[in-house]
Amino acid sequence: MKKILPFLFFVLIFNLSYAQTITIGLLTDKNTPEIQPLLEQLKTEISAVLGQGQIINFNKPLENNYNLEKAKTNYRSLVDNNGVDIILSLGVLDNIAIYQYKTYAKPTIVFGSINSDFINLLPEQKTSQINNITYIITPLSYKKDLEAFKTLFDYKNIGIIVDDYVADILPLQSVFEPYFTKEGKQYKIIRITETGLMSESLDGLDAVYLGGGFQLNNTQFKSLINTVNVKKLPSFSANRIADVERGILATNQPQTNLDQFFRRIALNIEAITNGTNASELPILLEYKNKLTINFNTAKQIDFPLRYAMLGFADFIAGNEEPNKKDALSLLDIMNSVVDRNLGLSSAKKGIELVQQDIKLAKSGYLPNVTASVNGVYLDPRVAKISNGTNPEFSTSGAIVAEQLIYSESASANVDIQKELQKAEKAKYNASELDALLNASVAYFNALILKTNATIQNQNLQLTKRNLELAEQNFEGGASGKSDVLRFKSQLAQNTQNLIDARNQLKQAFFTINQLTNTTINKDIDIADAVLSQGVFKNYKYEDFYTILDNPKLQPALIDFLVEEAKKNAPELKSLDYNLNITKRTYKLNDTGRFIPTVALQGQYNLAISKSGEGTTFPTGFPSAPDGTYNFGLNVSLPIFNQNQRNIKRQTAKIQEEQLGFEKQNIELSIEKNVNDIILDLISQIANIEISKVAENTAKESLDLTQNAYKQGAVPVIQLIDAQNNYLQSQLGSATANYNYLLTSMKLERTIGYFFLAHTEVENQEFIQNVNAYFLSKN
Numbered sequence: 001m002k003k004i005l006p007f008l009f010f011v012l013i014f015n016l017s018y019a020q021t022i023t024i025g026l027l028t029d030k031n032t033p034e035i036q037p038l039l040e041q042l043k044t045e046i047s048a049v050l051g052q053g054q055i056i057n058f059n060k061p062l063e064n065n066y067n068l069e070k071a072k073t074n075y076r077s078l079v080d081n082n083g084v085d086i087i088l089s090l091g092v093l094d095n096i097a098i099y100q101y102k103t104y105a106k107p108t109i110v111f112g113s114i115n116s117d118f119i120n121l122l123p124e125q126k127t128s129q130i131n132n133i134t135y136i137i138t139p140l141s142y143k144k145d146l147e148a149f150k151t152l153f154d155y156k157n158i159g160i161i162v163d164d165y166v167a168d169i170l171p172l173q174s175v176f177e178p179y180f181t182k183e184g185k186q187y188k189i190i191r192i193t194e195t196g197l198m199s200e201s202l203d204g205l206d207a208v209y210l211g212g213g214f215q216l217n218n219t220q221f222k223s224l225i226n227t228v229n230v231k232k233l234p235s236f237s238a239n240r241i242a243d244v245e246r247g248i249l250a251t252n253q254p255q256t257n258l259d260q261f262f263r264r265i266a267l268n269i270e271a272i273t274n275g276t277n278a279s280e281l282p283i284l285l286e287y288k289n290k291l292t293i294n295f296n297t298a299k300q301i302d303f304p305l306r307y308a309m310l311g312f313a314d315f316i317a318g319n320e321e322p323n324k325k326d327a328l329s330l331l332d333i334m335n336s337v338v339d340r341n342l343g344l345s346s347a348k349k350g351i352e353l354v355q356q357d358i359k360l361a362k363s364g365y366l367p368n369v370t371a372s373v374n375g376v377y378l379d380p381r382v383a384k385i386s387n388g389t390n391p392e393f394s395t396s397g398a399i400v401a402e403q404l405i406y407s408e409s410a411s412a413n414v415d416i417q418k419e420l421q422k423a424e425k426a427k428y429n430a431s432e433l434d435a436l437l438n439a440s441v442a443y444f445n446a447l448i449l450k451t452n453a454t455i456q457n458q459n460l461q462l463t464k465r466n467l468e469l470a471e472q473n474f475e476g477g478a479s480g481k482s483d484v485l486r487f488k489s490q491l492a493q494n495t496q497n498l499i500d501a502r503n504q505l506k507q508a509f510f511t512i513n514q515l516t517n518t519t520i521n522k523d524i525d526i527a528d529a530v531l532s533q534g535v536f537k538n539y540k541y542e543d544f545y546t547i548l549d550n551p552k553l554q555p556a557l558i559d560f561l562v563e564e565a566k567k568n569a570p571e572l573k574s575l576d577y578n579l580n581i582t583k584r585t586y587k588l589n590d591t592g593r594f595i596p597t598v599a600l601q602g603q604y605n606l607a608i609s610k611s612g613e614g615t616t617f618p619t620g621f622p623s624a625p626d627g628t629y630n631f632g633l634n635v636s637l638p639i640f641n642q643n644q645r646n647i648k649r650q651t652a653k654i655q656e657e658q659l660g661f662e663k664q665n666i667e668l669s670i671e672k673n674v675n676d677i678i679l680d681l682i683s684q685i686a687n688i689e690i691s692k693v694a695e696n697t698a699k700e701s702l703d704l705t706q707n708a709y710k711q712g713a714v715p716v717i718q719l720i721d722a723q724n725n726y727l728q729s730q731l732g733s734a735t736a737n738y739n740y741l742l743t744s745m746k747l748e749r750t751i752g753y754f755f756l757a758h759t760e761v762e763n764q765e766f767i768q769n770v771n772a773y774f775l776s777k778n
Contacts, residue, residue: 020054020055020273021054021055021057022050022054022055022056022057022085022086022269022273023057023058023059023083023084023085023086024046024056024057024058024059024084024085024086024087024088024269025059025062025078025081025084025086025087025088026039026058026059026060026061026062026088026090027061027062027064027071027074027075027078027087027088027089027090027091027094028061028062028063028064028090028091028094029063029064029065029066029071029090029091029092029093029094029214029215030063030064030065030066030091030214030215031061031063032217033217035090038258039061039090041258041262042262042265042266043056043058045262045263045265045266046262046265046266046269048266049263049266049267049269049270050266050269050270050273054273059078059084061090062074062077062078064091064093064094064097066093066163066165066215067093067165068093068096068097068165068169071091071093071094071096071097072097072100074094075087075089075094075097075098075101078106079104079105079106084106085106085107086106086107086108086109086269086272086273087106087107087108087109088108088109088111088265088269089108089109089110089111090111092163092166092214093165093169095110095111096169096170098110098133103131104130104131104132104133104278105132106132107132107133107272107277107278108132108133108134108278109133109134109136109265109268109269109272109278110133110134110135110136111135111136111261111265125283126282126283126284127279127280127281127282127283128278128279128281128283129279130279131277131278131279132277132278132279133278133279134268134278134279134281134283135283136261136264136265136268136283136285137283137284137285138261138285138287140238140253142160142175142176142179142209142211142238143175143179144252144289145209145236145238145252146158146179146209146236148236148252148289148291149207149209149234149236149250149252150183152234152236152250152291152293152309153207153234153303155185155206155207155234156185156186156206157185157186157187157188157204157205157206157207158185158186158187158188158205158206158207158208158209159187159188159189159190159201159202159205159207159208159209159233160172160176160187160188160189160190160209160211161190161192161197161208161209161210161211161212161213161224162189162190162191162192162211162212163191163192163193163212163213163214163215164191164192164193165215166211166212167189167191172189173189176189188205190202192212192213192216192224193215194215194216194220196216196220196223196224196227197223197224197227197228199227199230199231202227202228202231202233205233206233206234207233207234207235207236208228208233208234208235208236209235209236209238210235210236210237210238210239210243210248211238211239213239213243214239221243221246222246222247225246225247225248226247228248229247229297229300229301232300232301232302232303233301234249234250234301234303235248235249235250235297236248236249236250236251236252237250237251237253238251238253239251239253240253241253241254241292244292244293244294244297244316245294245316247294247297248294248297249293249294249297249298249301249303250291250292250293250294250313251291251292252289252290252291252292253289253290253292254287254288254289254290260285260287261285264285268281288468290313290314291309291312291313291314292313292314292315292316293305293309293313293314293315293316294315294316295315295316299523307495307499310460310495310498310499314461314464315457315461326524326525327525327526327527328443328512328524328525328526328527329526329527329529330439330440330443330444330529330756331756333439333442333443333512333515333516333526334436334439334440334754334756334757336515336516336517336518337435337436337438337439337515337516338432338435338436338757340516340517340518341435341515341516341517342517343431343435344428344431344432344435345517347427347428347431347432348428350424350427350428351421351424351425351428354417354420354421354424355421357417357420357421358414358417358418358421360417361410361413361414361416361417362414364404364407364410364413364414365404365410367401367402367403368401368402368403369399369400369401369402370399370400370401370402371397371398371399371400372397372398372399372400373395373396373397373608374395374396374397374398375394375395376393376394376395376396377392377393378390378391378392378393378394378614380392380612380613380614381613382614383612383613383614384613384614385614386614387614387617387618388614388615388616388617388618389614390614391610391611391612391613391614391615392611392612392613392614392615393609393610393611393612394607394609394610394611395607395608395609395610396605396606396607396608397605397606397608398603398604398605398606399603399604400601400602400603401601401602401603402599402600402601403599403600403601404597404598404599405598405599405600406595406597406598407597407598407599408588408592408593408595408597409588409592409597412584412585412587412588412592415584416581416584416585419577419578419580419581419584420577420581422573422577423573423574423577423578423581426570426571426573426574426577427570427574429570429573429752430570430571430574433570433749433752433754434749435515436749436754436757437745437746437749438515439512439515439516440742440745440746441742441745442508442511442512442515443512443526443529444529444738444739444741444742444745445508445511446505446508446509446511446512446526447526447528447529447738448734448735448738448739449501449504449505449508450505450508450526451731451734451735451738452501452504452505452731452735453498453501453502453504453505455727455730455731455734456494456497456498456501456727457498458730459494459497459498459723459727459730460491460494460495460497460498462723462726463487463490463491463494463723464491466487466490466706466709466719466720466723467484467487467488467490467491469706469709469710470483470484470486470487470716471484472710473709473710473712478711478712479712479716482716483716486716486717486720487716487720490720509524512524512526529737529738529741530737548678548681548682548685553774554678554682556773556774556777557678557770557774558674558675558678559773559777560769560770560773560774561674561678561747561750561751562670562671562674564751564752564753564769565670565671565673565674565750565751565752566667566670567752568751568752568753569666569670569752570752571666572663572666572667575659575662575663575666576663578659579656579659579660579663582652582655582656582659583652583656585648585652585655586649586652586653586656588648589645589646589648589649589652590649593638593645594637596635596636596637597634597635597636597637598633598634598635599633599634600631600632600633600634601631601632601633601634602629602630602631602632603629603630604627604628604629605627605628605629606626606627607626607627670750673750674747674750674751677743677746677747677750678747680743680746681740681743681744681747684736684739684740684743685740687732687736687739687740688736688737688740691729691732691733691736692733694729694732694733695726695729695730695732695733697729698722698725698726698728698729698730699726699729701722701725701726702722702723702725702726705718705719705722706719706722753766
């Protein structure tokens with residue numbers, strides 16, 4: 001061992017002494033904060049590929065600030081710098097400047113946005129065939145992008161946004177003019193600078209193709225996207241999927257191509273350091289284009305998304321948070337239901353109708369005054385012998401006034417109508433509680449369906465990735481074509497599941513619109529609901545969660561909630577009011593039948609005119625006055641009313657007993673419902689925790705199975721099972737919180753108290769009552 005250690009130390013020193021040092025010079029248009037992480041990723045990849053046997057130095061990137069002459073100067077400075085071994089060009093202008101040279105003194109790798117539309121290669125050409133230079137040519141193509149955009153939206157007049165320095169150098173019209181002439185469409189090249197994009201430049205356009213924007217920082221780029229989206233113009237990016245994540249509608253660039261680019265650059269540098277001339281390196285980097293669509297942007301600009309797109313496009317929400325100001329919370333929906341729900345509006349009218357019945361009942365004690373006029377023609381023979389008392393022609397008037405002093409039936413009717421009004425209000429309160437529960441159910445169902453649609457979309461994208469793995473394994477001979485066909489079948493099933501999920505979500509939104517008396521097809525969104533966040537933060541739901549999770553407090557809590565439910569239940573209150581009506585009816589037909597009805601009556605009669613026979617009185621007969629009156633007092637007491645009073649009294653007694661049984665039954669139902677819901681809540685608490693563990697485990701299992709499938713170590717059915725298991729665990733974990741909150745709403749309906757429908761002061765008083773009850777039990 002003593003002899004071996006010096007030998008190993010000598011070998012180590014020898015290797016370090018002869019380790020190769022390579023210096024790489026970098027060229028870029030501008031070293032922006034957005035570029036720096038990518039450069040670090042590239043450096044890491046190069047160092048990893050070359051290994052510890054190489055010492056890699058990177059010069060500080062030289063910027064041309066979008067100036068072609070500066071780009072040429074930077075390139076010459078690296079060529080003249082003896083300390084630089086390899087030149088790596090990343091900028092668009094740098095690539096254009098280098099392309100104008102004919103000979104290259106140092107190995108040069110040109111990488112960047114080199115559009116294949118401007119490069120003419122022979123079909124058989126696979127290398128640059130120029131000493132010391134290699135290109136990395138990708139499937140970037142304006143014409144291919146425009147074809148893909150056309151399948152998404154059949155534009156007529158499109159604006160092509162490019163950086164001004166690119167428009168000055170590249171022959172853009174030589175590409176676009178023949179293409180659009182052939183397609184029969186109009187186009188407009190829009191040049192942008194660091195100042196951004198003027199809204200007026202988009203006038204008259206129906207679509208936008210983003211072919212530039214490299215010189216814009218994040219703020220400027222967001223401003224550009226906002227300008228395009230405010231005009232509701234479909235947009236397509238030629239550059240990267242990150243543009244779609246920031247708000248562009250679509251792109252045809254895949255997510256993972258940067259990894260391929262960096263790996264190719266690293267392999268090229270490794271080959272050059274091993275003595276391979278750059279002219280011999282492959283220049284084509286093939287990857288599959290993938291259409292990606294931002295569905296939040298599509299919604300923002302009212303862009304119709306066809307279900308047929310699901311089979312070939314990826315849908316993402318993007319990095320930008322969707323506009324939440326119009327998203328409805330549960331409290332918003334509850335308030336809208338109370339204010340605008342048609343069922344509740346109809347129930348309110350029921351209360352008003354009963355109020356009218358009370359007025360009608362009370363009107364029995366108001367005076368009744370009747371005025372009448374009579375005209376009479378009498379047989380003249382009779383009139384002649386009437387001695388002036390019945391003339392042939394006569395008109396007379398009468399006014400009759402009646403005033404009820406007291407009636408047991410009228411008084412009972414007033415009392416009954418008042419109780420009916422209270423019962424109607426209790427009925428309305430029950431309807432309102434039911435409507436609030438229906439709103440909660442509709443809201444949480446919509447949230448569950450919204451989450452389901454999102455997860456189904458993620459599962460669809462996962463199936464697409466697994467299909468790509470199966471195709472790669474098939475092409476590499478690691479698996480048969482049956483795997484590819486199996487995933488294609490799975491893709492069709494997942495696509496249908498996503499379509500169903502989105503349709504179900506629309507139906508859930510229809511239900512919310514119906515409950516809030518809104519146009520059924522109105523486009524709405526709902527805010528997420530998280531325990532002790534948002535509208536639930538101020539209502540102590542997490543405290544209630546803690547109490548439920550404590551077995552020692554559960555019995556006292558159940559007792560309190562049962563008492564509270566019985567106290568608040570509008571159904572029990574309605575029964576009490578109906579019981580009062582029954583008792584009043586019994587009293588009316590029992591002792592009330594011995595109470596007489598007392599009324600006053602008065603009448604005034606006036607002879608208006610008389611003519612014809614019998615108008616004069618005989619001599620000696622006194623003439624009757626023109627106006628006469630009388631007053632009377634009426635007292636009535638029915639002696640025997642066909643035994644109806646006894647029958648009605650017996651009926652009232654039976655109804656009273658019936659209502660008593662109904663009340664007991666409702667109280668038992670309330671007690672059972674509270675106990676059932678508490679058990680459900682306890683189960684939901686366990687489900688929340690278990691589902692998190694299940695999701696994490698399923699995700700880890702899926703990752704391991706995917707890696708094993710890549711290596712051909714597991715069959716396709718095992719990967720599908722892992723994917724399906726992850727899908728179900730995602731759904732379970734995502735909906736567990738919603739199910740708990742929904743069950744809480746059902747409990748609140750049972751106890752007749754919705755926290756969200758009350759003020760913070762009222763809710764604080766409720767919590768104090770709970771604590772006081774706990775103290776009394778202890």
